[in-house]
Amino acid sequence: MAAYQQGDRDAAEALIERASPQLHRFFMAQVVSRRYADDLLQETWLRIHQARHTYRPGEPVLPWIYAIARHTRVDSYRKVRRTEVREQQVDVLPEAFTPARSHSGPDLESLLRTLPESQREVIVMLKVSEMTLEEVARATSSSVGSVKQKAHRAYQKLRQVLLDMGFGAAAARMD
Amino acid sequence: MTPQDMDRILAQAAERGAPKNIDPAAIGRAKASLPGSLAPVRPMGSALAFVSVLVAVFAAVAVCGAVAFGIHGFPVLSAIRRAVIFPVVFSGACVAAIASIREMRPAGGRRMGPLALAVATLTPLAAFAGLFRDYNFQNFVPEGVKCLLAGLVCAIPAAILIFLILRRGFILDYRAAGLATGTLAGLAGIGMLELHCPILKAPHILFWHVAVVWVSGLGGWLAGWIAETAKRK
Numbered sequence: 166m167a168a169y170q171q172g173d174r175d176a177a178e179a180l181i182e183r184a185s186p187q188l189h190r191f192f193m194a195q196v197v198s199r200r201y202a203d204d205l206l207q208e209t210w211l212r213i214h215q216a217r218h219t220y221r222p223g224e225p226v227l228p229w230i231y232a233i234a235r236h237t238r239v240d241s242y243r244k245v246r247r248t249e250v251r252e253q254q255v256d257v258l259p260e261a262f263t264p265a266r267s268h269s270g271p272d273l274e275s276l277l278r279t280l281p282e283s284q285r286e287v288i289v290m291l292k293v294s295e296m297t298l299e300e301v302a303r304a305t306s307s308s309v310g311s312v313k314q315k316a317h318r319a320y321q322k323l324r325q326v327l328l329d330m331g332f333g334a335a336a337a338r339m340d
Numbered sequence: 341m342t343p344q345d346m347d348r349i350l351a352q353a354a355e356r357g358a359p360k361n362i363d364p365a366a367i368g369r370a371k372a373s374l375p376g377s378l379a380p381v382r383p384m385g386s387a388l389a390f391v392s393v394l395v396a397v398f399a400a401v402a403v404c405g406a407v408a409f410g411i412h413g414f415p416v417l418s419a420i421r422r423a424v425i426f427p428v429v430f431s432g433a434c435v436a437a438i439a440s441i442r443e444m445r446p447a448g449g450r451r452m453g454p455l456a457l458a459v460a461t462l463t464p465l466a467a468f469a470g471l472f473r474d475y476n477f478q479n480f481v482p483e484g485v486k487c488l489l490a491g492l493v494c495a496i497p498a499a500i501l502i503f504l505i506l507r508r509g510f511i512l513d514y515r516a517a518g519l520a521t522g523t524l525a526g527l528a529g530i531g532m533l534e535l536h537c538p539i540l541k542a543p544h545i546l547f548w549h550v551a552v553v554w555v556s557g558l559g560g561w562l563a564g565w566i567a568e569t570a571k572r573k
Contacts, residue, residue, distance in 0.1 A: 216510035
């Protein structure tokens, strides 16, 4: 990132190459189509480029990137909602991404759909993007305690959902 | 079901869910969106430096405003009142400046705009309530409106200057930035009023002087909301 700030194009491309898969999964896990996730990814990199002077060398880069990514997603979501309210559907919408269904367990999309927005975001960052509590706290401009609380509440809710789906017995068998 | 079971199920669900492989074309498009030649940029200065600049702006606007309106309040304040009021207002300004700087860069730290507004209004309220005991309501509204307007006249240029400084960064949440900026600008208004206003009646100071911060803070939030809505359109 420091080399990117110095105008090194190769460093910028290496950063895009390295961080894009993780960012793409972050967007994909939040119930969006692949095309929508691609658009969000591109918009995020545009914003990262505009904001690159605000990164301070030596600080962790992941929370900084995710702070921009989550705002890009929220902005886009609000924009889409506003447009949806005004527009009337006249054509068939493009097919949304649907993960391959399996009988061996629930898919992440349907599990996350049961959670409120803020809890879903925290779970995606922790479990899909594999960030630490501190990194999630920085990315979401909140405290570690608040992230822990959201994750705890999300786990409580997910546990209930999984038990309702009959996964409690499966987990017991695994042990 | 233990948390470990939950972790395992979530990990398996994530594996089954969204595909891990990103379309290389999407990465290609992201790379292509970079401009042809990347201009080097200088990383932003430290948060402490920016906080110092914002506090200096707060102090300069308050003093310049008081000079422009006339310093009639400071001479009538007792030594104890001076020793309490100005440090309290200054502390509130420091908190509001930190809150503003945190909105200036992504992942800049825990959001504290509402906390800054609470500190900036409640601590002066407590200090004024302890220092002023004359509960005379005579001319409450005419005198008060004059002070409120004078405070806001001072807060507006302060808010513009603070916003110009914040724009050197990259504001993600304009509403939060507006709230913090408005609070700090309102404190510049209170600072000016404490130097300028010779009225020592408790209701006047408790209501109208502190109202400058409320109006300015909420005005900043509203301006941020308008800016954000306009940006999305």
